[in-house]
Amino acid sequence: MSVGFLIDMDGVIYRGGELIDGADRFINALLREQIPFIFLTNNSQRARRDVATKLQRMGIFVEEQHIFTCAMATARFLAQKKPNGTAYVIGEGGLLQALHRNGYSIVDHEPDFVVVGEGRTVTLDALEQAVRLIMNGAKLIATNLDPNCPTKNGTRPGCGATVAYLETVTGIKAFSVGKPSPIMMRAARKELGLLTSETVMVGDTMETDILGGAQMGYRTVLTLTGSTRREDLDHFAYAPDAIVESVAEMEDPLAFIRSRLPRGKSEDDTVRLTAMAR
Template sequence: MNLKNKNEYGFLLDMDGVLYRGKELIEGAHEFINTLLDRDIRFLFLTNNSSPTPKDLKVKLKKYGLEVEERHFYTCAMATVDFLSLNKPESTAYVIGEGGILTALYEAGYGITSNDPDYVIVAEGRTLNYESLEMAQNMILKGAHLIATNLDETCPTEGGYRPGCGALVASLEKATGKKAYSVGKPSPFMMRAARKKLNLKTAQTIMIGDTMETDIKGAVELGFNSILVLSGNTSDLDLIHYPYKPRFVYKNLGGINLNELFDELDRDIRYVDEETE
C-alpha cells in the first residue's frame, strides 16, 4: 500500500451524520477510520454534544464496530474547560447541564456553585426547569459571564428533536440583555484548540463534517481544508444558499481516497510556496 502523507495531514471529524445516522453506521466509515489508525494519521472527533464523556463516546463507537481511544475525542464540554483555564483558572460556575460538562469541570478542579459564580454555563441536559433559568438570569444580572458550550438550536433524538443548547441560551440572552460566548463549533476557540492538540499547522488540518453552519463554516473561517459529506444534514442542492463553500464534497467517507486527497492538497501547498518565493 502506498502510504502517502508527505505533509502530515490530520483530520477533525464530526460524528453524527458523518460516522453514523441513528443506529446505522454510514457506508465507508469503518474503512476510513481503520485506515487512519493503520496509517497512524492524526485525527480527533469533534462534537457539540456536551453530555457524553470521552469514555462514553468510546463505548458508543465500539457498538458500531469502531475501535478508537478516549484521546481521539474532543467535546465542546472539554473545550469549555480549556477556555476557562486560559481565561480564569480556579473560577466557579453555575451549570445548566449534566454528564460530560460536569465531569470535565470536576476533573479540572472547578467549583460548581449557585453562590455568586464567575460563570453561568449552559450545556445539554434533560433536567431543565424554570427555577434554574430564573437563578441563572439573576446570576448573570449580578455579573456572572454567560458561556454556551454550543449554539445548536435543536438536538436530534430517536423520536425527533428537542431544544438544543442554543435555544436555552437565547432565552437567557433575551432575559438579561447579555450576549453569550459560545465555545463549540463553529467557534474558532474549539476548532483551533483541536488543531493544536494534534500539533497540526493550519494547512495540514482537514475538517470533515455534514453541516455547513458549524463544521464547514468554522473550517473556512480558520483556513482549514474542508470536506462536506452528504450523508447527514446537507445535500448538494443546499450549497447554493451559502456564501462559503467546502473545499471538497463527497457522498460519504467511503468516497474519500486519501492518496488522491493528499496529492491534491500537496499541489495547492506547492503553488502557494511558489507564489510567495
C-alpha cells in the same frame, strides 16, 4: 505527506444509532496508516470516555484521545481565563466532569460564570436561577449555539435554544466556545500537533463544521449524509473544498487528499515577519 483530520460524528460517522456505510473503513484506514485524527462534537452531555465507548460498540475502535468535545474546549478556555473559578451549570455529566478536571467548582450562588450545555432535564427553576445569577454579574458561556439536536425520536431543543432563552430574558449575549468558534477549532488542531496547512475538517453542517474550518484556513470536506443537501450550498458565501456523498469515498484517505483537495497553504502556518513589521 503530513496531514490530519478533524471529524464531526453525527451525520458523518453515524446517524442516530446507525453507522454510516463506509465510516468504519475510513477510520480503520486512518488508524492503519497512522494518520492523526480527532472527532469533534458539539454535544457536551457525554464525557470523552463515554463517547469513545459508544463508537467502539458501533465498530469504530478508537480511544479517549481521539475525542474532543465542546465541553472540554469550554472548560479549558475558562481555566485559562480564570483559573480555579466557579460555575453554575445547566448541563450534564460530560460538562460537569470537564469543568472539574480543569479545576472548576460547581456552585449555585455567586458563580464567576453561568455555563450552558445540552440537557434533557432543564427545568424552569434552573433557568430562573441562571437569570438571577447573570443579572447579578455572572458571565454567560455557551458550550455551543446549536439550536436543536437530532435524535432517533425526532428533533429536540439544543443548547442554543436554552441560551437564547437566557439571552432574551437578560439582554446579555452568551460567549460560545464550540464549533464554529476558532477556540475549539484551534484547540483540536493543537491536540494533534498539526499545522494549519496540514488540517482537514470533515463535517456535514455548513454553519458549524465547514464554516469553522474555512475561518481557520483548514481544507474542508462536506459529506451529504447529514443535515446539508447539495442544493443548500447556493445559500452560503463560502464553500467546502470537496463534497462527498459519504465518507465511503475517503476509504483511501491519502489518495483522496491528492486527487480531490487543493494543496494546504503553508503561508497560513506562521505569521510572516514582514507582515508584523508593517
